[in-house]
Amino acid sequence: MKQPDTRWYPVAQSSDLALRHVFHGQLLGVELALWRDDEQRVNAWENRCPHRSVRFTLGVNLGSRLRCQYHGWQYQGGDGRCTLIPAASQSTPPASVCARTFAVREAHGLIWVNLQAQQAQDLPAADFPALALPLRSLPFQAALDDVRQALAGYAQLDPDCQLDSVQLQQTDNQLQLSWRSAEQPCQVHFWLQPASAERTIVYSSTLAGHPGIDPLRWHNRILNVLRQRLENQAGLIATSRPPDSLRIAPATTARRPAQTLEVEVLQHWTTASEIVALKLALPADGGFSFEAGAHIDVHTPGGLVRQYSLVNAPDEREHLVIGVKLEAQSRGGSRSMHHDLKAGERLRISAPKNNFRLVPGTAGILIAGGIGITPLLAMGAALQAAERPYELHYFVRSESHVAFPERLHQLRHNCIHTGLDPQQTHERLRIVLQQASAGTHLYVCGPKALIDLVSTLASEAGWSDSQVHFELFANTVSHDQDQPFRVRLQHSGEEFTVAAGVSLADSLKARGITLDTSCEQGVCGTCRTAVVDGEPEHRDVYLTREERQGNRCLMPCVSRSKSELLVLDL
Amino acid sequence: MSIESSIWNQWYPLAVVEDLVDGRIYRTQLLGHEIRFGRDGAGLFSALRADDSGAPCHTTTVYHTHWVSLGEPDAEFFQIAEFDEPDRRVLGAGSMKVHASGLRVVENFLDMAHFPYVHTGFLGAEPYTDISTYQVEVDQERDEILATDCRIFQPMAAAGSKQAIEAQYVYRVTRPFVAILYKTSPEQPERRDAICLFVQPLDEQWCIAHVVLAYVDATSSDRDLRLFQQTIFSQDLMILSNHLPRTLPLDPKFEIPTRADAMSSAYRRWLRDKGIRYGTYQPAPAVGGQP
Numbered sequence: 026m027k028q029p030d031t032r033w034y035p036v037a038q039s040s041d042l043a044l045r046h047v048f049h050g051q052l053l054g055v056e057l058a059l060w061r062d063d064e065q066r067v068n069a070w071e072n073r074c075p076h077r078s079v080r081f082t083l084g085v086n087l088g089s090r091l092r093c094q095y096h097g098w099q100y101q102g103g104d105g106r107c108t109l110i111p112a113a114s115q116s117t118p119p120a121s122v123c124a125r126t127f128a129v130r131e132a133h134g135l136i137w138v139n140l141q142a143q144q145a146q147d148l149p150a151a152d153f154p155a156l157a158l159p160l161r162s163l164p165f166q167a168a169l170d171d172v173r174q175a176l177a178g179y180a181q182l183d184p185d186c187q188l189d190s191v192q193l194q195q196t197d198n199q200l201q202l203s204w205r206s207a208e209q210p211c212q213v214h215f216w217l218q219p220a221s222a223e224r225t226i227v228y229s230s231t232l233a234g235h236p237g238i239d240p241l242r243w244h245n246r247i248l249n250v251l252r253q254r255l256e257n258q259a260g261l262i263a264t265s266r267p268p269d270s271l272r273i274a275p276a277t278t279a280r281r282p283a284q285t286l287e288v289e290v291l292q293h294w295t296t297a298s299e300i301v302a303l304k305l306a307l308p309a310d311g312g313f314s315f316e317a318g319a320h321i322d323v324h325t326p327g328g329l330v331r332q333y334s335l336v337n338a339p340d341e342r343e344h345l346v347i348g349v350k351l352e353a354q355s356r357g358g359s360r361s362m363h364h365d366l367k368a369g370e371r372l373r374i375s376a377p378k379n380n381f382r383l384v385p386g387t388a389g390i391l392i393a394g395g396i397g398i399t400p401l402l403a404m405g406a407a408l409q410a411a412e413r414p415y416e417l418h419y420f421v422r423s424e425s426h427v428a429f430p431e432r433l434h435q436l437r438h439n440c441i442h443t444g445l446d447p448q449q450t451h452e453r454l455r456i457v458l459q460q461a462s463a464g465t466h467l468y469v470c471g472p473k474a475l476i477d478l479v480s481t482l483a484s485e486a487g488w489s490d491s492q493v494h495f496e497l498f499a500n501t502v503s504h505d506q507d508q509p510f511r512v513r514l515q516h517s518g519e520e521f522t523v524a525a526g527v528s529l530a531d532s533l534k535a536r537g538i539t540l541d542t543s544c545e546q547g548v549c550g551t552c553r554t555a556v557v558d559g560e561p562e563h564r565d566v567y568l569t570r571e572e573r574q575g576n577r578c579l580m581p582c583v584s585r586s587k588s589e590l591l592v593l594d595l
Numbered sequence: 596m597s598i599e600s601s602i603w604n605q606w607y608p609l610a611v612v613e614d615l616v617d618g619r620i621y622r623t624q625l626l627g628h629e630i631r632f633g634r635d636g637a638g639l640f641s642a643l644r645a646d647d648s649g650a651p652c653h654t655t656t657v658y659h660t661h662w663v664s665l666g667e668p669d670a671e672f673f674q675i676a677e678f679d680e681p682d683r684r685v686l687g688a689g690s691m692k693v694h695a696s697g698l699r700v701v702e703n704f705l706d707m708a709h710f711p712y713v714h715t716g717f718l719g720a721e722p723y724t725d726i727s728t729y730q731v732e733v734d735q736e737r738d739e740i741l742a743t744d745c746r747i748f749q750p751m752a753a754a755g756s757k758q759a760i761e762a763q764y765v766y767r768v769t770r771p772f773v774a775i776l777y778k779t780s781p782e783q784p785e786r787r788d789a790i791c792l793f794v795q796p797l798d799e800q801w802c803i804a805h806v807v808l809a810y811v812d813a814t815s816s817d818r819d820l821r822l823f824q825q826t827i828f829s830q831d832l833m834i835l836s837n838h839l840p841r842t843l844p845l846d847p848k849f850e851i852p853t854r855a856d857a858m859s860s861a862y863r864r865w866l867r868d869k870g871i872r873y874g875t876y877q878p879a880p881a882v883g884g885q886p
Contacts, residue, residue: 056839073839075851080837095834097712111724112708112855122851548860549847566857569733
């Protein structure tokens with residue numbers, strides 16, 4: 026078996042990656058989608074959407090994300106993670122949905138890719154520097170070794186070449202030639218891209234050239250002569266297409282984004298009565314991208330997993346800020362966040378997820394009740410930065426319950442409603458909804474009673490469901506119906522509890538048990554696990570009705586247990 | 596590689612009835628084999644292998660389509676009851692060649708989530724991209740897959756549409772290369788138009804999609820009905836010719852589905868359970884791994 030090729034190769038000229046374009050490249054038989062984000066960062070991905078394998082080059086470069094043309098799935102630059110699945114626009118794509126990314130660098134006017142390197146590995150210094158004048162890139166229907174050998178005789182194609190002056194230096198995929206042509210010094214430098222086994226692309230640069238000669242045309246002519254000779258030699262017709270040498274890049278698990286990460290608590294302060302705020306440091310290579318409305322899962326010191334919305338403004342990405350209300354009936358989650366943490370300690374969190382997004386390009390009315398203010402602060406700041414019309418209405422018990430006052434004051438269109446009884450709240454909301462202009466979207470976060478009230482009023486006022494977006498209390502955004510249950514592994518006898526808010530699959534993996542997962546939504550069938558005893562609570566859409574009723578198996582990525590104990594054949 | 600019997604013994608469509616001229620001989624391919632076929636002066640359909648054997652193929656004509664089998668087909672054909680209703684308009688909407696495995700074409704036909712992006716302004720539009728939960732059932736007795744309760748907002752659901760509707764779909768897969776879609780008829784919302792996708796696998800990476808309509812539509816012209824379907828299909832074609840690989844992977848880890856893909860996931864599982872390999876993606880063994 027051939028060893029994988031770990032070298033860096035040029036795959037495009039810098040100018041090929043035009044603004045908002047997705048350039049189609051190929052390296053060692055692997056098709057590439059090359060694109061530049063609006064910050065000029067270059068991405069090199071396998072040219073295949075991980076959902077249905079449609080070429081990314083058909084898609085749209087949105088400036089910071091790439092959108093697949095087939096189902097509109099969006100993938101962020103950098104780590105290639107999927108950020109939006111429009112068919113389930115209100116839920117967070119699982120971490121497994123990720124474009125296959127390759128190490129990429131931009132240097133010498135070219136884009137360089139290494140199919141095997143980790144992103145951190147740098148491009149080695151060039152053996153031969155690029156020359157002042159870049160030439161057009163030229164594809165050859167021939168193998169890299171044949172092209173390199175032919176290019177070694179390049180100078181000899183110059184009729185004025187002084188043969189004894191020719192100097193050649195070469196490596197596997199670079200050549201540098203210098204010679205004297207009618208007493209003038211000539212120099213040319215080639216970089217070779219093995220697009221596939223039978224196709225090689227040549228990038229060249231040269232000196233400014235001698236007077237009276239257009240070096241671009243002059244070199245182009247010589248290169249074309251050389252190409253024609255080589256392709257004829259190889260018995261190929263220059264215009265024929267190479268055989269389809271499709272290669273699928275081998276999957277690696279190493280690049281998969283981490284499920285959780287450990288962060289330091291930078292600050293821990295009381296922002297309102299019964300509410301603490303936490304500022305969390307991001308790891309240096311964190312590079313999170315998230316939108317207003319996102320939340321994180323926090324593994325609380327008390328051992329429970331809780332979801333907290335991020336209050337971060339759009340330009341605030343060097344740390345995360347959350348607000349935590351002390352729940353009267355706390356089972357240990359919020360209480361431990363209040364009492365068992367201080368600055369300097371560490372917490373385990375998930376990457377940001379988003380089930381509560383702003384609809385791009387529209388105006389918004391934001392309605393918060395109590396701690397529900399947290400995602401709406403982020404949304405208000407995002408709407409203000411995007412110069413979209415918005416109003417933030419914040420319903421609180423009293424002035425002392427107003428959280429993050431310093432952030433509220435930054436928002437130009439906020440209105441704090443204190444101490445209203447249910448009847449007054451009802452009346453105030455009715456007026457707010459009545460005065461809204463057409464096309465506005467409504468975002469609500471707070472206690473269930475507030476959400477129910479706003480939904481009813483909106484429906485009465487003729488708002489369509491698609492205009493009304495809500496999120497329950499920030500700490501119950503998902504898994505709010507979950508109950509903890511115990512699991513026993515039949516073979517090892519090991520027994521443990523799966524906490525509310527944690528999937529069975531994650532619990533198994535956390536204990537070092539090997540479990541293959543793929544979609545993490547109960548669709549694909551990869552993680553199917555046999556059940557020895559107990560009654561699963563099936564939440565998948567994969568198993569047939571008979572399998573579901575038989576209770577002999579379940580999909581641990583989404584399903585849980587109705588019985589207190591579930592015995593698995595593991 | 597020999598072709599598995601579950602594929603070899605099936606019936607496959609070669610042509611829609613009205614597209615053939617009596618007395619003319621046509622050539623095509625099926626499962627990689629050359630076929631000669633046509634109707635004689637009396638309108639009788641026949642087909643032979645265009646190789647040294649010259650062996651005749653089993654033939655039948657049903658659902659407005661001429662079918663052949665290279666192997667030993669089942670005596671019984673799957674049922675499409677709509678073809679028996681006297682007031683149905685039955686017509687072919689075209690036979691389109693596609694550079695993809697026929698299984699990819701069937702799967703695309705079973706998918707609603709691409710409507711807002713691929714059929715913008717016709718079968719879907721942003722921001723109506725969310726796919727609500729629908730039901731998928733495998734009918735063990737008939738060995739068919741059924742997806743019911745599929746709903747999606749459609750700006751222009753059919754040639755006869757006057758306004759946007761929430762279309763209601765039922766999808767049905769009867770054979771690996773055959774799928775039928777039942778969708779709300781704009782003219783009689785209580786009845787459903789049937790759109791049949793009969794796929795002829797030329798080889799593993801090429802196919803011809805024959806589309807036959809059984810419609811409740813007394814007003815649209817044949818031309819309008821065909822034009823609408825062909826417009827939709829031409830939009831799919833751009834996607835279908837850009838799959839990498841062109842064959843369908845059945846390994847659930849190779850392409851990652853989401854909840855909206857429950858039907859496609861069931862289709863892949865059904866193919867896997869039948870041991871279908873033809874037209875599926877078989878990854879090369881990993882470096883140093885077992886074949």
